[in-house]
Amino acid sequence: MSAQSSAVAQTVVQLMSQIQRRPGHEVAAEDTAGQHRLTIAELVLSSNRLANAFIGLGLTPGSRVAYVAQNHVEYVVLEFALLKAGLVKVPLNHRFAPNELRRCIELADVRLVVADDASSAVLDEVLDGTDILRVHIGPRDGWLNFAGIVAGGAPTSVQAATGPDDLYHIRFSSGSTGKPKGIAISHRGARAAILGNTWVMSSSGPVDRPRTLQVAPLVYAGGWSVLPTLLCGGTNVFMDRFDAEQMLEVIIRRGITWMFAVPTMLRRMSTLTELSALRESSLSCLMLAGEPAALPALEVVGQHTDALIQCWGQTEAPASTTLLSRTDMKHRELWASIGRPVPGVEFSVYTDGVVLDSPEPGVDGELVIRTPSVASTLLGAEPEHAERLLPDGWWRTSDLGHFDDAGRIYIVGRSSETIITGGTNIQPVEIERALEEHSSVREAVVVGVPDAKWGETPAAYVHLSEPWESVGADLDAWLKNNLAGFKRPGHIFVSPDPIPRASGESKIARGDIKKIVQSWVADPSGVPANVTRVEK
Template sequence: MHRHGIGAWPAKRRLASPEKTALVHGDQATMTYREFADGTDRVASALRRLGVGRGDSVAYFGENSPDLLQVMFGAARLGAVFVPVNTRLAPAEIDHILADCHARLLIHDPGPAAGFAAAAGVPHLTTGAGTADRPGLARLPGTPGVPAEVGSDDPAAVIYTSGTTGRAKGAVLTHGNLTWVALNCVVDYDVVSTDVALMISPLFHVASLGMGALPVILKGATLVLEKGFEPGRALAQIERHGVTMLSGVPTTYQLMADHPDWATTNLSTLAKLTCGGSAVPTRILRAYEARGLSFSQGYGMTETSPGATSLPPAMTLAKQGSVGLPHFFTEVRVVDADGAPAPPGTVGEIQIAGPNVFAGYLGEAGATAEAFTADGWFRSGDLGYLDADGYLFIAGRLKDMIISGGENVYPAEVELLLGEIDGISGAAVIGVPDERWGEVPWAIVTLRPGADLDTAAVRARLAGKLARYKLPARVVIVDELPRTASGKVRKADLRQHYGDQAR
């Protein structure tokens, strides 16, 4: 039996739903599944003419666009490996990725990426028409070729970790990984062909790609591609296109709820909201519930393609703070320091198994071996616990855990309560050195526009809800928290900055 992995998806969609709208991009431009598949065939042929073949890495640097998706599927048709590059990285970080994946080619939006490619000695090609002297991707000729035969264990993409604790590593995701994460989403989020999904997060991030674009294309639904997130425009696009699906992080949803157009925007088509990154504060839950909207919250990471768990909307309040149950085709367990299953309610390391778990780190045999247990479970490095019903609660990263006077402080627990304080829009709890206690928790917070928060009162508001050793020793108000492209707070940056202040 011939197996063509995810590279066969566009052609299969062309047969099944040729005239269905696949993509909406720009203000009104649309692309049918026939046009999308034809473009993917042309891109695959162009890549082949440029010398790309099985196992070669094709890096992509650019904003959300049909080109990005066609390059991904086109590379997959050849058995090549798609490497999306975070456009927010520094030049040195980009150079590291291009060298680490041995990029055969860099495709990029017009702009400074040509310099990155030249510095790294990588051939490059712009999206769009390009120039007469240097034609871009859109001008390259191509005719459909025979797709490569690939198996489910063959690499389809390399997604680089955010690198918040050191140099970024490339997580190798196979055709099987990407297929199974899409199937998990189809099952657990009930994705149907009539859905319209608004893509406001960058597709170079694994959540947007694996849990946003892929399940939508698998089902033959419609993707509305946005080059970036602006809350007023997002609200307008929901109303304009009858959007049914939206995914984001808590900050995304908060900015939309705080926008002046929130109350007047028609949100009646919205049915499926997914949120990751951290727990949704109660205030935001209530704001969306007032509009008849509920969230599916979840947990995962690059190495799990990325979904591991999902909390059904019906359980949002009953299991508030939980990230839910394992996805349908995924298993999750929590173990103690000896590797034995932790009793319900006991914090331990979260471990994950299933066909969506990655193949390993590119060129990092040692790191790959350390990432898995002897019986094949992925060691997430995250702390959490399962309740008596099997719902997962996150306590924080092993590296983020604060040990104050011999007591463990889990930042996620404190951050959840901080997020419920009126006026606080974002919070990160870190450990800073302390002569007496070793470490003490500090809270770094951002405020909603117009809010006036008495930092001295924050501890009083948390008193009685947390043990005294968990209360922030200091509350610092900042204009903005440093975040990765996926919206996660860069706590390593905060620890370095405020740790130096405390010494």
């Protein structure tokens, strides 16, 4: 094998090549109505044409192309075309504010943007005065049409030289800083992440050819299940946006066997009156990830399906790096665990400046991970990358946790979220879990706020299914029975509405919630009319 062939074998290009060798008549992707279907042969031809069209527009290997749109079948064509032309994918949330989009596009040095109706209006403002090319999924004045440039591209096969250290994508996350940073993943890293997800898919859903519902945003963790589905011989079924009732109907009507969801989706599923229909569906694996799953929602949904599993990963070290299996999910006491590492991924505990060779069960420390998928760099946050990357390839996750005696991992909080009250450390997740175990609590977020006596005290933002007046006394007694006095929130803000998220169905932006809650504590007159303020 030549050195060049060996290099290609360590890239996502090789995985694409494997997929393209599937029988041409098999369906690679379709929409939820079944009206827009793309076979393997059509995918190969359309991505050839798009890759050649991109080259004709002046893009060269290494150029960055942003996808700022909802979930569309066109995403798969774009994925393959970028791989063939040697271009770097930059997935961006279409809900970002103009200045957020502008910063991301500038940091990543984007040369072309692919958008849809959900994002094109704000992008017109962001891209005004730039020479960035614009491609629209569907017709729009002043934009190139996606289908049009595919039809106009040459059908000949093309493949840019690609090595394992070349960038595969740049994904943006604000983390705890509140400022977007570009997380650059190499082909070597992306290949490891995709194969890890493929292992999870093939081992967790006993189906030969999965039908995967792509309803979680593709610009976030949802995108990591597209190629695994194709590698497993399956079909991606694209749903443009999340709607709980429509999702349940699609699962049943379209024969969905596998899907990825964040806990917010699970919470909304748990409220559906027709949820019992899930038991009669073909669903064999419902993967949860993104944040600690809400216990009440797990209990409700778990009554109607045995398909639940939990995984964990970081945007800086994607994708599914752990797995809590279907067997483990049968035991409620294990739901707080993120499971065991998937093949090819190592975890340990970092304490006192040392990565432990053999972490002692039950002893907390900062979790560290070693996997090829760790980010090559963090654009706009280079010092953070240097600080978190340790010798021998270990990556500091910033999450605090421990192992049990069976090798399962438990996350107890983030080092940046630790609340220090009277010199004692408290992890918000412990208080959140105690709150969410109460039957009336749909969701809870706990943050630290300044306190004149103790330095800091916990404050909770709680989404209740019933008015505070009817459950407040019972919830207060519940907390007294389950939490030490210094852990009980000094302030509780109760809302009948779900806790807001900055980016659709993604995990909670804790930095934003902390600012909101701190402002309410400092100035109670600013508490919205729909939120009830409760003092300890």
